Amino acid sequence: MSEEIKEQYSVIPLGGIREIGKNMWLVSNEKQMLIIDCGLKFPGEDLYGVDYLLPDFSYVIENQEKLAGIILTHAHEDHVGGLVPLMEKLDSPPPLYATELSLGLLEERVTDIEEGYKSLFHPITGREITEIGSFKVEFMHVCHSISGAVGLAVHTPDGAIVFTGDFKLDPTPIDQKPTDYFKFAELGEQGVLLLIADSTNATQPGYTISEKEVAESFVNAFYRAKGRIIVATFASSLHRIQQVVNRCAEFDRKVAFVGRSMERITAKAYELGYLTYPEGLVVSLEVLDSLPADKVAIITTGSQGEPMAALSRMASGKYNQVQIRQGDTVIISATPIPGNERSIYQNINKLIERGAQVLYDSRKGLHASGHASQEELKLMLNLTKPRYFVPTHGEFRQMTRHKELAESVGIASENIFLLDLGDHLLVSESEAQVSERVTAGEIMVAGRGHGYLDAKELRERHKMVKDGVLFASCTLDEKGQLASVPRLMSKGFIIEDDPVTLYQNAGEQLASLLRNYMQKHENVTLTSEKGEILIQDMLGRIIYSLTRRRPVIVPLVHHLGE
Ligand SMILES: [Zn+2]
Numbered sequence: 001m002s003e004e005i006k007e008q009y010s011v012i013p014l015g016g017i018r019e020i021g022k023n024m025w026l027v028s029n030e031k032q033m034l035i036i037d038c039g040l041k042f043p044g045e046d047l048y049g050v051d052y053l054l055p056d057f058s059y060v061i062e063n064q065e066k067l068a069g070i071i072l073t074h075a076h077e078d079h080v081g082g083l084v085p086l087m088e089k090l091d092s093p094p095p096l097y098a099t100e101l102s103l104g105l106l107e108e109r110v111t112d113i114e115e116g117y118k119s120l121f122h123p124i125t126g127r128e129i130t131e132i133g134s135f136k137v138e139f140m141h142v143c144h145s146i147s148g149a150v151g152l153a154v155h156t157p158d159g160a161i162v163f164t165g166d167f168k169l170d171p172t173p174i175d176q177k178p179t180d181y182f183k184f185a186e187l188g189e190q191g192v193l194l195l196i197a198d199s200t201n202a203t204q205p206g207y208t209i210s211e212k213e214v215a216e217s218f219v220n221a222f223y224r225a226k227g228r229i230i231v232a233t234f235a236s237s238l239h240r241i242q243q244v245v246n247r248c249a250e251f252d253r254k255v256a257f258v259g260r261s262m263e264r265i266t267a268k269a270y271e272l273g274y275l276t277y278p279e280g281l282v283v284s285l286e287v288l289d290s291l292p293a294d295k296v297a298i299i300t301t302g303s304q305g306e307p308m309a310a311l312s313r314m315a316s317g318k319y320n321q322v323q324i325r326q327g328d329t330v331i332i333s334a335t336p337i338p339g340n341e342r343s344i345y346q347n348i349n350k351l352i353e354r355g356a357q358v359l360y361d362s363r364k365g366l367h368a369s370g371h372a373s374q375e376e377l378k379l380m381l382n383l384t385k386p387r388y389f390v391p392t393h394g395e396f397r398q399m400t401r402h403k404e405l406a407e408s409v410g411i412a413s414e415n416i417f418l419l420d421l422g423d424h425l426l427v428s429e430s431e432a433q434v435s436e437r438v439t440a441g442e443i444m445v446a447g448r449g450h451g452y453l454d455a456k457e458l459r460e461r462h463k464m465v466k467d468g469v470l471f472a473s474c475t476l477d478e479k480g481q482l483a484s485v486p487r488l489m490s491k492g493f494i495i496e497d498d499p500v501t502l503y504q505n506a507g508e509q510l511a512s513l514l515r516n517y518m519q520k521h522e523n524v525t526l527t528s529e530k531g532e533i534l535i536q537d538m539l540g541r542i543i544y545s546l547t548r549r550r551p552v553i554v555p556l557v558h559h560l561g562e
């Protein structure tokens with residue numbers, strides 16, 4: 001009898017590996033492909049003018065006929081922010097699987113591309129096995145900083161491929177729905193082929209503090225506050241918002257939601273029952289204004305110092321409806337995303353200058369991370385007992401630490417894979433191996449939806465920011481020869497000495513170099529692309545030798561009389 005031929009399963013990370021952000025995984029069998037999450041990444045401060053980064057979708061586009069569905073573990077931007085750009089690139093987007101809340105939060109964006117896309121929505125709930133094309137997928141509830149988060153298991157003949165999603169174990173969550181330990185343990189008993197787990201806090205010892213402890217810190221802060229209370233947090237942190245709302249009810253304060261995303265998300269969450277409060281507790285800013293300071297609270301966006309967010313505008317005195325004043329208590333209930341620290345501290349300084357007391361130190365217990373720390377990660381590994389393990393959702397240092405944690409609970413080092421973007425990991429009961437790498441990387445998006453930036457343009461931006469721009473205006477006679485010495489003008493190019501003399505000098509040097517060159521190369525015209533490169537190159541050298549700077553050079557070539 002011939003042996004039964006088993007289907008080969010494989011996974012490919014297209015994002016979220018060796019980085020925090022733009023999470024995206026593919027799971028494939030021989031016939032079809034599933035996408036798990038499709039996120040964006042916020043740029044570091046060195047990426048001037050870049051709005052966000054996306055995974056490179058080329059491989060998905062090339063293989064789109066195999067796409068059975070897209071699963072979204074939760075509605076944070078690093079997991080869903082790339083969804084709309086991806087859908088726009090696909091000939092016909094596949095069905096979307098996510099919890100009711102995640103779908104609710106995405107609805108507007110998706111129907112903005114096409115009204116009919118709402119028919120692609122498939123709400124999922126925990127402990128449910130869903131057939132997506134040829135895949136059998138089971139979802140389990142996990143605790144995280146946003147509600148409606150799930151982990152999932154893709155069942156294969158050799159055992160389950162389990163994604164934890166972003167998670168923490170939190171034994172005392174606000175909604176009393178702890179992570180579904182039982183399901184993870186049951187999968188472990190049945191046999192987990194591969195575990196792919198969140199590494200964000202793999203360098204943090206112990207356990208992540210529970211939302212319950214944050215609740216106690218808020219009680220203290222509410223006791224002490226004599227004036228208005230203004231809490232800044234992520235609009236998606238619904239557990240945190242729920243807590244603040246609960247405290248407001250206990251302490252007899254009316255509350256208003258401020259900031260566009262805060263208003264939108266809380267309204268949706270209230271509608272779907274993920275945020276609850278007694279009628280009359282939440283009011284408009286106008287109503288709030290008529291109440292005594294110790295009877296009001298505001299929940300606002302801007303915890304990351306985003307310049308346009310409500311808290312930043314309050315800090316700068318540019319938010320007309322809320323003026324910060326003596327006696328206000330401002331609570332920043334969020335961890336700074338790396339790269340945002342400077343803007344956050346600037347805001348804090350301005351708020352204090354205006355007379356507010358600002359509580360922002362994480363040691364005060366006014367914030368808890370949404371990700372599992374070391375002891376929780378070990379417990380997850382022990383519950384699922386995977387044959388193979390892949391750390392994800394972390395920089396390389398966090399992934400490496402997660403690997404060490406896995407080794408400490410007995411997973412063999414050769415069964416742990418520190419992957420890179422695009423690595424194709426084939427898994428079966430007998431072996432796991434990394435095969436050829438597929439196209440992967442990052443796409444920089446500049447100007448929302450208006451185009452992609454390449455490395456050359458980014459280099460130019462760096463030069464412009466560092467050394468400014470120099471324009472070289474070259475006038476040509478009817479024979480195409482330089483009619484006069486090129487005129488130089490600059491923007492943001494700072495020189496200590498007399499600029500008129502410098503530009504005159506540089507212009508004369510450029511004219512002489514160009515004339516020499518044109519004599520030797522009769523067929524080169526300055527209006528051509530080659531001519532422009534020539535001017536950039538020559539002037540670049542001249543300016544560098546005179547000033548030791550490298551501004552971006554823009555040649556402006558025109559004919560006499562133009
Ligand atoms: Zn998340």
Ligand SMILES: [Zn+2]
Nearest residue numbers: 076078079166
């Ligand atoms: Zn995440």
